[in-house]
Amino acid sequence: MKFKENTDYDLIGLGEVMLRLSPPDKEKISQSETFDKNAGGSELNVVSGAAMLGIRSAIITKLPENKMGHFIRNKIRYGNVSDDYIIYDHSPEKRLGIYYYESGAYPRKSSVIYDRANSSFCSLSLDELPTDIYSKTKIFHISSITLALDPHLKENSLGMIKKFKEAGAYISFDVNYRASLWSEDEAKKVVESIFPYVDFLFVSEETSRRMLQRTGTLEEIMQGYASDYGCKLIATTRREVVSPTHHNFNSKMLFDGKFYEEKPYNNIEVIDRIGSGDAYLAGVLYGLIKHGTPERALEIGNALSAVKNTVIGDMSASSIDEIENVIKSHKATGHQDEMVR
Numbered sequence: 001m002k003f004k005e006n007t008d009y010d011l012i013g014l015g016e017v018m019l020r021l022s023p024p025d026k027e028k029i030s031q032s033e034t035f036d037k038n039a040g041g042s043e044l045n046v047v048s049g050a051a052m053l054g055i056r057s058a059i060i061t062k063l064p065e066n067k068m069g070h071f072i073r074n075k076i077r078y079g080n081v082s083d084d085y086i087i088y089d090h091s092p093e094k095r096l097g098i099y100y101y102e103s104g105a106y107p108r109k110s111s112v113i114y115d116r117a118n119s120s121f122c123s124l125s126l127d128e129l130p131t132d133i134y135s136k137t138k139i140f141h142i143s144s145i146t147l148a149l150d151p152h153l154k155e156n157s158l159g160m161i162k163k164f165k166e167a168g169a170y171i172s173f174d175v176n177y178r179a180s181l182w183s184e185d186e187a188k189k190v191v192e193s194i195f196p197y198v199d200f201l202f203v204s205e206e207t208s209r210r211m212l213q214r215t216g217t218l219e220e221i222m223q224g225y226a227s228d229y230g231c232k233l234i235a236t237t238r239r240e241v242v243s244p245t246h247h248n249f250n251s252k253m254l255f256d257g258k259f260y261e262e263k264p265y266n267n268i269e270v271i272d273r274i275g276s277g278d279a280y281l282a283g284v285l286y287g288l289i290k291h292g293t294p295e296r297a298l299e300i301g302n303a304l305s306a307v308k309n310t311v312i313g314d315m316s317a318s319s320i321d322e323i324e325n326v327i328k329s330h331k332a333t334g335h336q337d338e339m340v341r
Contacts, residue, residue: 001232001288001292002292003138003139003170004137004138004168004169007135007136008056008136008137009056009058009082009136009137009138010056010057010137010138010139010289011047011050011055011056011057011058011137011138011139011172011285011289012047012057012059012060012085012133012139012140012141012164012169013044013047013057013059013060013140013141013142014043014059014061014140014141014142014157015041015042015043015044015059015060015061015121015143015145016041016043016061016097016116016119016121016122016145016149017039017040017041017044017059017061017063017072017076017121018039018041018097018098018119019037019040019068019072019096019097019098019099020038020039020098020099020100020101020274020313020314021035021036021037021098021099021100021101022035022036022038022100022101022103023035023102023103024036026103026104026105027102028102029102029111035100037071038313039071039072039075039079039313039314039315040099040313040314040315041061041314042143042145042174042275042278043059043141043142043143043146043278044059044061044076044079044081044314044315045275045278045279045314045315046141046172046174046281046282046285047059047079047081047141047282048076048080048081048315048316049275049278049279049281049282049283049286049304049308049316049318050282050283050285050289051079051080051081052079052080052315052316052318052319053282053283053286053300053318053320054286054319054320055286056082057080057081057082058081058083058084058085059082059083059085059086060086060087060124060129060133060160061076061085061121062086062088062089062120062121062124062128063086063087063089063096063120063121064088064089064094064095064096065088065089066094069089069094069096069120072096073086075315079315085129085130085133087124087128087129089120089123091120091123093118094120095120096119096120097114097115097116097119097121098114098115098116099113099114099115099116100115101274103244104244105244105245106243106244106245108244109244110244110273114180116149119149121149122150122152123152123153124153125152125156126156126159126160126163129160134163134166134169135167135168137164137169138169138170138289139171139172139200139285139288139289140160140161140169140171141173141174141281141285142157142160142171142172142173142174143173143174143175144174144175144177144178144187144190144191144194145176145178145181147194148178148181148187148190149181158193158194161194161197162197170199170200170232171197171198171199171200172198172199172200172281172285173194173197173198173200173202174203174277174278175191175202175203175204175207175212176277177191177207177211184210184211187211188211188213192212195225195228195229196229198229198231199231199232199233200231200232200233200235200284200285201225201229201233201234201235202235202236202237202284203234203236204236204237205218205221205236205238208221208236218236218252219252219259222236222254222259226254226257232256233253233254233255233288233294233297234254235252235253235254235280236251236253237249237250237251237280238250240264244270244273245269245270246267246268246269246270247273247309248265248266248267248268249265249268249306250262250263250264250265250302251301251302251305253284253297255294256294258294260298262298262299262302265302265303265306265330268306268309269310270309270310271310271311272309272310272311272312273309274313274314275314275315275316276305276308276309277305278308278314278316279301279304279307279308279316280301280302280304280305281301282301282304283297283302283303283305283323284297284300284301285297286300286320287299287300287301299327299330300320303323303327303330304316304318304323306326307323307326
């Protein structure tokens with residue numbers, strides 16, 4: 001497919017970046033006396049994962065102007081993501097959103113606790129961004145999480161989507177419904193208002209059937225998004241949770257009227273599953289930008305997602321060389337070497 005040429009960035013995302021606190025060694029939050037500190041956020045995970053593979057990306061976000069905001073900024077830079085569009089909050093009410101992640105072990109499930117209300121990100125406004133930003137990227141990415149955080153932020157996000165679209169960028173949208181943030185009825189109304197602007201749509205089968213109330217086979221549901229809204233690509237991931245530490249993963253993609261799928265990654269050893277869905281998006285968007293074909297986008301997305309499960313922290317940390325080796329092994333038959341050396 002054809003993207004805008006000579007843009008400063010290949011991919012720009014909009015989203016909140018939070019402080020992630022996790023007990024070590026699968027301890028429970030209620031018993032742990034120490035926490036590992038990291039950065040986390042769906043859109044950052046996407047733009048960072050794609051940047052680590054080898055494209056130019058940036059994040060639009062707002063951070064408190066203090067030491068915790070500086071910690072997050074440094075993590076953004078570590079993820080190969082430009083900090084050109086970080087806005088700093090100097091107000092007395094400035095705060096960084098936090099989430100606590102407890103890693104499970106069968107039969108105890110993993111769990112998340114959010115402490116993100118009224119964070120600095122929620123006060124982000126269109127007039128805080130340079131007016132030329134909208135022409136500087138090939139793809140603009142956002143998830144419905146951002147739309148659910150605050151009414152003021154939702155309206156500003158809708159404005160950004162329209163401005164990026166008018167400037168010729170493709171719009172990438174991850175439905176990523178979170179019941180803890182808003183009701184299904186409210187989410188359905190807002191999400192469906194976004195669909196006419198969306199070029200690359202990422203949505204799970206469960207969300208399609210429950211929140212969006214779509215019926216029929218999975219293929220019919222995916223074709224419905226293309227025919228109803230003109231989405232160019234629709235992708236659905238399929239995760240089978242055998243236990244908290246063993247998953248199977250695959251995806252299905254509809255592009256230009258044709259479905260694409262490959263054999264699943266089975267028995268993935270899960271070290272940290274947070275961000276693995278975002279890694280899939282990162283791989284798909286990278287594949288579209290670098291190769292322009294759904295086949296490559298699918299296999300890079302699947303491989304990056306599978307590998308992310310084995311990496312601690314929200315953000316993917318894989319180079320394209322590592323992912324190409326994973327893809328090669330995934331397709332191979334017969335004996336394989338135990339170690340890469």
